[in-house]
Amino acid sequence: MANSRMPAHTRDPAVLRTALLGFGTVGQSVARILTEQPPPGVRLTHIFNRRIDEKRVGWVSPDVRWTADIEDVFADEVDIVVEVVGGVADAGQWVRRALSSGRSVVTANKQLIAHHGAELIALAEQHGGELRFEGSVAGGIPILSALRDGLGADRISRVAGILNGTCNFILTSMESRGAAFADALADAQALGFAEADPTDDVEGFDARAKLAILCATALRAQVAPERIATRPLTLVDAVDFAHARQLGCTIRQVSQAAWDTGTPDVLHASVRPSLVSRQSPLARAGGSQNIVLLQGQYGGETAFSGSGAGGGPTSVAVVSDVAAIARQRQRVAVAAGPARCDDVGARPTATAAVLPARVTGEFVTPHYLRFIVKDRPGIIAAIAGAMERHGINIDAVLQLPADSKDALPFVVTVEACPPAVLAAAIADIGELDFHVRPPVDLPILSGGGQS
């Protein structure tokens, strides 16, 4: 294998060779996505891990080179280095080396970016590579792309959020079970939501690194994480939740930053346990969820919530960054290529295909059926009989006090059934003679839609 990256004799130049550094929880999820549905133009070619023999799995391509020696990665032809090792020393050295050799880097390393982001971005620009780090803040919430692209034209004045899933898990557990801090922490550790040494989370060091990255990306403010005031979660006692409830509040570890409205270069920033109104979006993030709120000068407030950590969400962020680099490279290749391609068929594309679909409105859900009837005996029995004939199970019958028996509203809820079956039953029921207005059926959705 040649020691220099260029020229490449045996490789397909349209494919970006991607090396994965680190094969822990996030690294394995990254490899899983790159194997199951790699972005167009991307191939996983190397997996580096210090204890590679304990880590090797059978489900990645046999073409992938496994190694415990980082030199193997740098000696080979590699276009993108994905760093999910963590830590600042070794990881930082490898990221610098990759960028200095013109490679692009994707990392989920919040401490590295919070402390050295500006230097690394400059290094990437200098050598023509890209550095992306969506996975370093709020795991599965695509907040950095949102800030760069969809909200790039706004001027963000304030960012607030719940950036540490471990602390939020502990606090919501104290809230719901009245648990003491130590018990809630022990539970979080037992369930894998907190590490054996929880210092980084509980003291706010994890959240303040993420807040420092948001200061740079949202507020365009360069802030050393150590300058952000933090207070430990251990301040919070079970009794505080009882008092907070009396005040219409709950307690969350809130990370927030805002430019001072009077002094141009002064930034307020802190990470601390806080009482938040139960009506606040911050109160609604439960368990290990994260949420980020932005206040924009033109666009008002926007909120983003999702899983803050974990292999799946973080690896989506990481591989999405890899895909964005691939799209970028392909556009540049088209623009810089010896012949301009002017017909769409000849151009490589990094966009997944959009498929024609057969569309149906048939969501199988429980339903709410509202009747307005002229009251007389036997109405419920007639409706129940029709439902039974169509094989539909009634869940509940609901009738509120009404003024008049001439136009009496009542409701029947039914268990999940195919809409066509329900429509047939309603058609039968609609022919009965007691209706003052036609029956109305509405789906009942739990959670985020579709029952």
Add this chain to the structure above:
Amino acid sequence: MANSRMPAHTRDPAVLRTALLGFGTVGQSVARILTEQPPPGVRLTHIFNRRIDEKRVGWVSPDVRWTADIEDVFADEVDIVVEVVGGVADAGQWVRRALSSGRSVVTANKQLIAHHGAELIALAEQHGGELRFEGSVAGGIPILSALRDGLGADRISRVAGILNGTCNFILTSMESRGAAFADALADAQALGFAEADPTDDVEGFDARAKLAILCATALRAQVAPERIATRPLTLVDAVDFAHARQLGCTIRQVSQAAWDTGTPDVLHASVRPSLVSRQSPLARAGGSQNIVLLQGQYGGETAFSGSGAGGGPTSVAVVSDVAAIARQRQRVAVAAGPARCDDVGARPTATAAVLPARVTGEFVTPHYLRFIVKDRPGIIAAIAGAMERHGINIDAVLQLPADSKDALPFVVTVEACPPAVLAAAIADIGELDFHVRPPVDLPILSGGGQS
């Protein structure tokens, strides 16, 4: 002025000349941002409106060319066409013409994209321009960039949301005031949240166009908007809210789509008033807010909420798209330029500067102070006296039933004051002899953070 776009003799090739078609609410907000803080490398050069003489304003640059003749735009050197005219016929013709001549287009036109998006994207690719349409769905929520970039590597199986702010305004108004549909609609019209002819909103035609765009971008499913089943909002009666409340629910116009889990090319999609659990994120979108929920195979559920319409939020989306095109063009220019620039100083950059900031943790908020004391007479008086000496106003004193007078918890809340003042008062109070544990102070945050 030469009639052909290239070669350009008098213009700065690093600046993208941008024409704005339409000067209504959104168009004026777009012009405002492009005037007050234009993205690097972008200049507003043309404003087209049919009744230009009624529209002309003094706050845009005198260099901007105002015209009521669309031919003026196409005859001039224009790199980016921003279409915020609305409608499908004329706007569609102008967008096609711009793309066919290699220009890039930014539009907020949901009907145009829902009906002709695939064709227009192909046209853009064919002629080397870009087509972006973040403003066409959910106004200020950067959902399309999130889907393309931050979540691009996930496979989205389901999308659900509240995509029409007018319907949501009407429903939350019926919910909170017990209003009848017609009264809530009249109020929405009086307040400018609904148009004189509300058909598109109330029948679900607006929401289904946005859902069709989300089907293409999130689910990679090509769906004609007319194929999406809709039900009108007029089905919903005030009495339904009373029943829904009994069921732990409220009512929302829910747009949702999901691939069938059994049949590969079947997509479920509908827009209809629905009962949603009060615990659901869908229930929490109030007034004219929008929310979009995505279910990803790897990343789990993410939620995005914000203003769904209005000049400010939509124009942020539009100008962010313009900025993204400018960044893209500059990268391509660097890559394709005759000489490669290898030092960062020589490269143009479309990224706003990150400024060093002086950091302080001082958010001025109300505070919660929790004491655990050995009870004796005069404690409240001593605390109140110290607060008064420091000029801090007490808001409330809160004491829950306690088991023991030897370690009695109670809480004092104080009005907003500078943290340094509060710290001094707490230091004084901390020296008093009744404390069993040191006092704890937590900020009280309302809304999205910072009080």
